[in-house]
Amino acid sequence: MSEPTNRSGCPFGELPPVGITENALNYNDYLKVEQLKNLQICMSEPAHHDEPLFIIIHQTYELWFKLILHELDLVIEFLNKDRIRRANFFMKRVNAIMKLLVQQIHILETMTPMEFLGFRNSLNPASGFQSTQFREIEIVGGLKDKKLMAHFDRAGDAYAKLAQRNLEPGLGDVFYAALRRKGFVLEQTPDCDVSDTDSNNQHQPQQKTDTAQESRLQELRKIYEHPEQFLDYHDFAESLIDFDESLALWRSHHATVVERVIGFKRGTGGSEGVQYLRSTLNKRCFPDLWKVRTVLQYREIDY
Numbered sequence: 001m002s003e004p005t006n007r008s009g010c011p012f013g014e015l016p017p018v019g020i021t022e023n024a025l026n027y028n029d030y031l032k033v034e035q036l037k038n039l040q041i042c043m044s045e046p047a048h049h050d051e052p053l054f055i056i057i058h059q060t061y062e063l064w065f066k067l068i069l070h071e072l073d074l075v076i077e078f079l080n081k082d083r084i085r086r087a088n089f090f091m092k093r094v095n096a097i098m099k100l101l102v103q104q105i106h107i108l109e110t111m112t113p114m115e116f117l118g119f120r121n122s123l124n125p126a127s128g129f130q131s132t133q134f135r136e137i138e139i140v141g142g143l144k145d146k147k148l149m150a151h152f153d154r155a156g157d158a159y160a161k162l163a164q165r166n167l168e169p170g171l172g173d174v175f176y177a178a179l180r181r182k183g184f185v186l187e188q189t190p191d192c193d194v195s196d197t198d199s200n201n202q203h204q205p206q207q208k209t210d211t212a213q214e215s216r217l218q219e220l221r222k223i224y225e226h227p228e229q230f231l232d233y234h235d236f237a238e239s240l241i242d243f244d245e246s247l248a249l250w251r252s253h254h255a256t257v258v259e260r261v262i263g264f265k266r267g268t269g270g271s272e273g274v275q276y277l278r279s280t281l282n283k284r285c286f287p288d289l290w291k292v293r294t295v296l297q298y299r300e301i302d303y
């Protein structure tokens with residue numbers, strides 16, 4: 001069926017449409033499309049055909065990272081006010097974006113290893129490792145890593161932002177605080193620094209915290225074994241797991257795509273490349289929420 005048209009034959013009406021003056025805001029101005037299109041500066045000379053793909057994929061990741069941080073700040077605000085359901089509404093938005101980000105990395109599989117070699121040297125020593133927004137997301141998630149900060153000391157304002165994030169309570173901290181206000185007895189999590197932990201042990205602090213964790217797991221069991229009593233808290237905890245799972249999946253998909261494109265070459269950021277990326281795969285933001293599954297006992301739930 002053909003679109004209805006006006007007398008001029010244009011489906012959008014005569015231009016400019018009624019009520020829209022020449023000075024009115026338009027799509028391209030509102031979204032700064034021209035400025036956006038001018039932000040892809042190729043470093044290869046002459047510009048390699050695949051470099052715009054490489055730039056745009058990273059830039060879109062950074063835009064989504066920006067939004068994720070914007071939403072996580074609001075999630076934390078709602079948790080601090082015990083508005084768990086509202087916090088979860090925005091957590092679900094974050095998780096929808098995270099799912100997209102896991103998939104997005106695969107667009108790079110349309111670039112062959114040889115094509116990447118055609119411009120890889122031109123971007124050396126820049127690396128995703130230096131993404132300060134990615135580090136901010138990790139920190140808000142609870143993955144504080146003092147040793148990593150040394151890599152960002154020349155990042156100016158971004159370093160200050162990271163340092164500030166390191167001082168603030170992360171998502172897990174504010175969720176635990178909300179649970180304590182609800183009456184759960186949760187022993188304080190140690191001020192956990194990833195660099196003090198064993199990366200093969202699911203980012204679990206060492207032996208010394210086992211008793212504290214045991215007692216927290218017994219409290220968290222109540223949320224999972226009695227979801228009908230603590231539904232909002234239960235659903236929020238599952239959203240945290242969604243977030244953590246997506247982050248872990250992103251790490252794994254990224255590492256595999258990197259192996260496919262550069263094999264076991266060193267990274268442009270100076271690391272051992274895929275071997276380094278594999279060492280990050282077991283990082284978890286909310287280790288208690290993963291472990292609690294192991295101690296759950298079945299009971300019939302009457303919702």
Ligand code: HEM
Nearest residue numbers: 057061127128129131134258261267268269270271273280
């Ligand atoms: C062909 C494409 C890509 C290659 C070959 C690649 C390669 C690497 C390598 C080798 C590292 C380790 C650090 C280093 O020594 O450089 C790394 C880290 C990283 N890359 Fe990529 N990458 C690619 C695409 C992307 C994309 C699209 C993103 C999106 C933001 C990204 C984000 C990151 C992040 C955040 C890290 C740090 C990971 C961590 O420390 O846990 N990379 N990348």
